[in-house]
Amino acid sequence: MIEAKSASDASPAKAPSKTDRIVDRAKHHLLQNYKQQPVVLVKGSGPWVWDAEGTKYLDLIAGIATCALGHCHPAVVEAAKKQLDALWHVSNVFYTEPQIQLAERLTAAFGGTDARAFFCNSGAEANEALIKLARRWQHEIAGNKERFEIITFEGGFHGRTLATVTATAQPKYHAGFEPLPKGFVYAPMGDLEAVKRLVGPQTAAILIEPIQGEGGVRPAPAGFLASLRALCDQHGLLLLIDEVQTGIGRTGTPFAYQHDGIKPDAISLAKSLGNGLPIGAMVCSDAVGKALPSGTHGSTFGGNPVAAAAAVATWDLATTPQMLASNVEKGALLHRLGNELKARKPGRVVECRGRGLLFGIEVDTGAADVVARCRQNGLLVNLAGEKTVRFAPAYVTTSHELAEGLTLFERSL
């Protein structure tokens, strides 16, 4: 604990603030696995949050691409509160309607009546479901007992469980956790020939993010997903798309793969799905979903009625044609402002990347310091990869607020 200075001290230290006291307690009691910013947030509304000292921030990271409709959106709050008063949790031993309503929406967007949804609680769990689905589909449905390996991409990110961290082709996340589970091989992002070389009798599936989020906001090259689809069809592999960061309308389509005109076999969702309440999903075609019959996979909390009710309310507002179009327009604004900044600061700003409301500005050096200075200037953003500052704003953020964010970013460079 912080010691108060005695009244007799010659130069009494400033009394610790509320934030100091809470951070001090956190440092004593929380596992020190995060690099947390020294801010305690207590309240949020739309794209704005307030800290324990009453300071207001423009939040353009929105819980890392999660609060799609902004903080405490009234429709989502109402849906969750109504469900809280009715029923919280009964497990998947029983049916609850919000989960079915959500499944209806997700499967319709994924592909008409021929689709299935499985609910879990996070992005990593949704990807675990993809991995288990792919192995079991090959083993039990396609009759390929030898196929278990999944090809993933350097710079990608799929979660922190042992399987998903192994799917994450970034050595920094692996260090110290060896031996890693078998069954993952890595290709450079966008390198079709390298992927072809990795395909063998043991290959079960290809797993890819349409835009690598944690890896620095790096979109897959145009046409790459279509080439992977063709390769999967040629070799009897499943194409799995990780939409955890890109899904629920963020890029201007309900799912980001839809820009590429392809149909994956299965996708994972989380983050924006519940607008901040924890919920994840795996959505797949019916034919592939038959690989996970009763007893093969499950979750106690998955599709919890409160999170599912919040997710239904979120989906209904986040994926309207107007909202999707607005996300595209606001993404174009971010690109225009980012590129104007690049022209004013040649060399300092290296590149602007992304799609819709997932946007990254790569700087030449000191990206973590830029993020810290943004915070001191009243703007919340975060680091993606080593050199990229990520913006993943709520869809309700106005163009004026986005422009204000870019001004604060420029001041912080």
Ligand SMILES: Cc1ncc(COP(=O)(O)O)c(C=O)c1O
């Ligand atoms: C693309 C992608 N997949 C999976 C995950 C893991 O999600 P979670 O942290 O909810 O387990 C993340 C998290 O950042 C992600 O960006």
